Amino acid sequence: MTTQTTTALRTHSCGVLRTSDVGAAVRLAGWVDSNREHGEGLVFIDLRDRAGLTQLVFELESTTSEMVDPARKLRGEDVIAVEGVVRERLGGKNPRLETGDIEVVVQKLTILNKAESLPMRPTDKEGLPGEETRLRHRHIDLRRPRMQQILRTRHRVGQIMRAFLDNRGFSEIETPILFKTTPEGARDFLVPSRHHPGMFYALPQSPQILKQILMISGMDRYFQIVKCFRDEDLRADRQPEFTQLDIEMSFIEQEDVIELMSELFREMWREILGVEVGDIPRMTYHEAMERFGSDRPDLRYGLELVDISDIAQKTDFKVFTGALEKGGVVKAIRVPGGAKLTRKITDGYAEFVKQFGAGGLPVTKIENGAFATGVARFVEPVQKELMERLDCEEGDLIAFGADTRAVACRSLGELRIRIARDMEMVPAHGEQWKFLWVVDFPLVAWNEDEKRWDSMHHPFTAPTAEDLEKLETDPGSVLANAYDIVLNGSELGGGSVRIHSSDVQKRVFRLLGLGEEEARMKFGFFLDCLRHGAPPHGGIALGLDRIIMHLCDTDNIRDVIAFPKTQSGMDAMAGAPSEADAKQLDELFIKSTWTGEKQPG
RNA sequence: GGGGCGGUAGCUCAAUUGGUUAGAGUACCGGACUGUCGAUCCGGUGGUUGCGGGUUCGAGUCCCGUCCGCCUCGCCA
Numbered sequence A: 001m002t003t004q005t006t007t008a009l010r011t012h013s014c015g016v017l018r019t020s021d022v023g024a025a026v027r028l029a030g031w032v033d034s035n036r037e038h039g040e041g042l043v044f045i046d047l048r049d050r051a052g053l054t055q056l057v058f059e060l061e062s063t064t065s066e067m068v069d070p071a072r073k074l075r076g077e078d079v080i081a082v083e084g085v086v087r088e089r090l091g092g093k094n095p096r097l098e099t100g101d102i103e104v105v106v107q108k109l110t111i112l113n114k115a116e117s118l119p120m121r122p123t124d125k126e127g128l129p130g131e132e133t134r135l136r137h138r139h140i141d142l143r144r145p146r147m148q149q150i151l152r153t154r155h156r157v158g159q160i161m162r163a164f165l166d167n168r169g170f171s172e173i174e175t176p177i178l179f180k181t182t183p184e185g186a187r188d189f190l191v192p193s194r195h196h197p198g199m200f201y202a203l204p205q206s207p208q209i210l211k212q213i214l215m216i217s218g219m220d221r222y223f224q225i226v227k228c229f230r231d232e233d234l235r236a237d238r239q240p241e242f243t244q245l246d247i248e249m250s251f252i253e254q255e256d257v258i259e260l261m262s263e264l265f266r267e268m269w270r271e272i273l274g275v276e277v278g279d280i281p282r283m284t285y286h287e288a289m290e291r292f293g294s295d296r297p298d299l300r301y302g303l304e305l306v307d308i309s310d311i312a313q314k315t316d317f318k319v320f321t322g323a324l325e326k327g328g329v330v331k332a333i334r335v336p337g338g339a340k341l342t343r344k345i346t347d348g349y350a351e352f353v354k355q356f357g358a359g360g361l362p363v364t365k366i367e368n369g370a371f372a373t374g375v376a377r378f379v380e381p382v383q384k385e386l387m388e389r390l391d392c393e394e395g396d397l398i399a400f401g402a403d404t405r406a407v408a409c410r411s412l413g414e415l416r417i418r419i420a421r422d423m424e425m426v427p428a429h430g431e432q433w434k435f436l437w438v439v440d441f442p443l444v445a446w447n448e449d450e451k452r453w454d455s456m457h458h459p460f461t462a463p464t465a466e467d468l469e470k471l472e473t474d475p476g477s478v479l480a481n482a483y484d485i486v487l488n489g490s491e492l493g494g495g496s497v498r499i500h501s502s503d504v505q506k507r508v509f510r511l512l513g514l515g516e517e518e519a520r521m522k523f524g525f526f527l528d529c530l531r532h533g534a535p536p537h538g539g540i541a542l543g544l545d546r547i548i549m550h551l552c553d554t555d556n557i558r559d560v561i562a563f564p565k566t567q568s569g570m571d572a573m574a575g576a577p578s579e580a581d582a583k584q585l586d587e588l589f590i591k592s593t594w595t596g597e598k599q600p601g
Numbered sequence B: 001g002g003g004g005c006g007g008u009a010g011c012u013c014a015a016u017u018g019g020u021u022a023g024a025g026u027a028c029c030g031g032a033c034u035g036u037c038g039a040u041c042c043g044g045u046g047g048u049u050g051c052g053g054g055u056u057c058g059a060g061u062c063c064c065g066u067c068c069g070c071c072u073c074g075c076c077a
Helices: A065-072 A131-136 A145-166 A208-216 A254-273 A285-292 A318-325 A343-354 A376-390 A405-422 A465-470 A502-511 A516-531 A544-552 A582-587
Strands: A025-037 A042-049 A052-059 A079-088 A102-113 A190-192 A200-202 A221-229 A241-250 A282-284 A305-307 A329-335 A363-367 A370-372 A397-403 A435-439 A444-447 A452-455 A482-487 A490-497 A537-543
Touching: A025 A052, A025 A065, A025 A102, A042 A065, A042 A079, A052 A065, A065 A102, A145 A221, A145 A254, A145 A544, A208 A221, A208 A241, A208 A516, A208 A537, A241 A254, A241 A490, A241 A544, A254 A435, A254 A482, A254 A490, A254 A537, A254 A544, A282 A285, A285 A305, A285 A405, A285 A435, A305 A405, A318 A329, A318 A397, A329 A376, A329 A405, A343 A397, A343 A405, A363 A376, A370 A376, A397 A405, A482 A537, A490 A544, A502 A516, A537 A544
Parallel strands: A052 A102, A282 A435
Antiparallel strands: A025 A042, A025 A079, A042 A052, A079 A102, A190 A200, A221 A241, A241 A537, A305 A329, A329 A397, A363 A370, A363 A397, A435 A482, A444 A452, A482 A490, A490 A537
């Protein structure tokens, strides 16, 4: 890290002094990390800033008791400045510190700011406070070296992205935060308009339409590191406001985006981790769903789903035959060494898959070369065939999913992840980086509740040229020019080639049940743009927060955001959201209907 | 909206089957100490057991409600 840290108050940071500096007169400033006081004659202070720790020595041999006595009273997080001389440590060196070979003998101490006793200590060592405390006192939590390292990495990643794209002719262009509903399909955050009573801006769920308009405007290559807003429930990797690297390019095909982004990921992993990512393989959406039961498969372990419908057909097991009669499938996962899983555990798995719509989880084990326990007697007749298909070995467990294709794949896919975790088959962080492009997504998916087709990606995604003719006749089979980048089972981003013809756009809107009038009201301005000369274009958006999570080895998105929100969307530090005062509301012609009672239904 | 886990000193945690005055470490305060490095040693302050109600001779512990945090399904690319 090259850093210019010299200021009026200091000559060096707390992380840079070495034996080569012995004899130098220095001034340092920072926070008191610890105080080791040995009476009126000798005090050690560890001084901390973002660069590291430096040991300060106050001793009567070198200075007066007017300097040593105040040092004895220093407490954690007091802010001080000192003047002194660097010398080699007298009492043994500290190999755990980069500055552990030297110490600074202090001649002058200035107390810049005493700290009151703290609700928490900013230490990475054991006994980290609960997350609620950390979020409430974020100013202290962010003093922890770990948090500083994460935010510093986040900054560097942003710089890498900017330099990478700048070198390739991209322009960073800002787009409005106060805008209009955008087509991602999540709930919008709304901002009331004072000039236009009763009307609202929507915060963008992404700058999707705007970046497409920039392409129509001839900007050719756009990017932005930008906040996006979605008013949906939170998860460990989801915040209501999150950051994307948003990209759009003109006169391109899918391949251009994939190649460019692959190179960006290689560069980020090389620069931050010193890891060579290499070529990033591709897999179709269909294959990902069939083999892994997920559109973001984790390729770091096996446990693949295998279709055994044809074999299951030959059994008298009603769970199998019933599913097949209804047009479903039977799939299986072989769990190597899974025979040691207890009944209690496999019952737990059965409960687990129920939340994804499965009726239950038939299992059996391979003991003494044959099926034993569970549904063994039902699958006994096809034992040889089944064991061959699944490559079974002694001590395996077989778990079955018999249901509609969607439910069987999804439930076994989720189970696969859970089993891998339980059986410790997931490599430790940094051991394997399994990047994957998932391609050939369907354009639309059937929404059973609403009885209509929904966009898989968003309504501006282009169907492949070959499938264009099936748009009206067989929409479910139409593939899209859409792609996702996946790493170790987590989706890092996705994009598509866009529709650049207003005719195709209208047909897709019609397919989505978006009437002429509704489409005109929501996106009419954009349809007009498409008619005025739109170049072929496409792009992608990467989830910056999730990328940082991988680079910094955390599974908590709040760790990579300086001021994140809690699961209920609150800012624990500032106490947002909060009530607005009556005057503000009057100006906006807003009146809350909140009665303190939850709405029924 | 549903399911799960949790909330005890500033912080991290303990408290047997429901049973005496709710403990420990750390932080903080006072004292001792000239080579420590998460200093050590001695002493001390510190509690509405999230909040409200109930059961009981007796509740940190059991029951109901509620708030907050985390995980998760739905939701959301």
